[in-house]
Amino acid sequence: MEGVRMKILVRYAETDQMGIAHHSNYFVWFEAGRTELCRAWGMPYSLWEEQGLFLPLVSAQCRYKAPLHYDDEAELETALAELRSHSVTFRYRLLTPQGRLAAEATTEHAFVDRQGKLIRRGHPLIQRLEALARESCQV
Amino acid sequence: MEGVRMKILVRYAETDQMGIAHHSNYFVWFEAGRTELCRAWGMPYSLWEEQGLFLPLVSAQCRYKAPLHYDDEAELETALAELRSHSVTFRYRLLTPQGRLAAEATTEHAFVDRQGKLIRRGHPLIQRLEALARESCQV
Amino acid sequence: MEGVRMKILVRYAETDQMGIAHHSNYFVWFEAGRTELCRAWGMPYSLWEEQGLFLPLVSAQCRYKAPLHYDDEAELETALAELRSHSVTFRYRLLTPQGRLAAEATTEHAFVDRQGKLIRRGHPLIQRLEALARESCQV
């Protein structure tokens, strides 16, 4: 399974008084990674919402391995981890500028409509996700 | 003109590596102050949006006078400063736990509908604001 | 084991365009919960850092059960979950204003010094944590 890579430049506002990037920001970066992954798939996430498909979080977990500092250029890899009947899971690896593992994480997202009601696999965008998931497993 | 006062407890995530509360958070706190002011007026801001009146920012300015630190309990005073035909301005005073002036600020907000189109004074909630503005000027 | 409870009022800036509180903010709230727990223990977290003991995250996990909205007054319960030789784990339960479970989570924190080097149990504050952990297990 192939993911996308992007650079994350740690912003000053993302640091805390410990002098490292605050852990809550990692989830903001992972979301930026999902944005890039959807774009790489040719289906920008803004399109998903326009077509009535929203992806609120069901769960998130992150293991913090090495701290990141102001102005560090980290590398974030984002990939599809698992597709289920009404949710999708992404996984993330974040590397320090020196190439060490800074964090690894997963987030699981429900498929819901604008009112927050669960959507199952019928939605055209979910069908495209299924095709992507099949391709990535054939390797 | 009377404002409302509320406590703001500086969160760890709001600090930066300089060891003080990051300046961008002040605008988040001022917004919390507006929430309390609207509640004190008997017209919670969530109601404004339900009734199709949104208040995006037109301008913001803040003077930072003394830093705030993690776990400081600051006092925020929020008041109506000026009402114009299609905007409203709030003003803020933020005090350190020792009672020194930490910051003073104003924010000006347009009256717009859900699509971002300007609304003028006809809206019932704006009329209530006008009544509030008149009362506060009679002193 | 007894925890502490506190109110979390969802700020406007904490919402996203889905109209719910953004998932990254939950970790900021959990941190506010830890601040209250340490205060309830009589050892404010600012004191920990003054005494050279820092608690960066090792891992975090959260299950999101029900969304929170702007101006919702959620209730957050924070408790000590586990104490190990060089880390401590806290657990959190967040309730909606209607008393439904909004989220449950844990965060694990390393004991490190100002330079980020692991500290083991000798530190006086860690010894006080051990005493607290023993008390809470005697029930």
Added chain:
Amino acid sequence: MEGVRMKILVRYAETDQMGIAHHSNYFVWFEAGRTELCRAWGMPYSLWEEQGLFLPLVSAQCRYKAPLHYDDEAELETALAELRSHSVTFRYRLLTPQGRLAAEATTEHAFVDRQGKLIRRGHPLIQRLEALARESCQV
């Protein structure tokens, strides 16, 4: 006077329930702009702090002209606006993807040491700023 330009991609977490980028994030972006400007000058801001020169805010002001939305690629221009004996002012112009003015702003920063005490022009980095300011005025 020449500034630097950089792209700002609006993150999902930066939106609010009005469906636009929350105004507090603009100050985080302006700070990212200052980081790029200092880098372009050959004196990265992390170096400033290493050499004991910190730049907390004295004041900030922003005029919001057009909203930005999720995944918008805005262009940010950051430039030195004014250098005084113990403060420096930067100015910012932020453009929408369509090239319209989204916001213009200034921030003024004090020169202080690690303890927050004012530093005057003697510091080598401030002298380099003075040289930069002179150059930009000769045009």
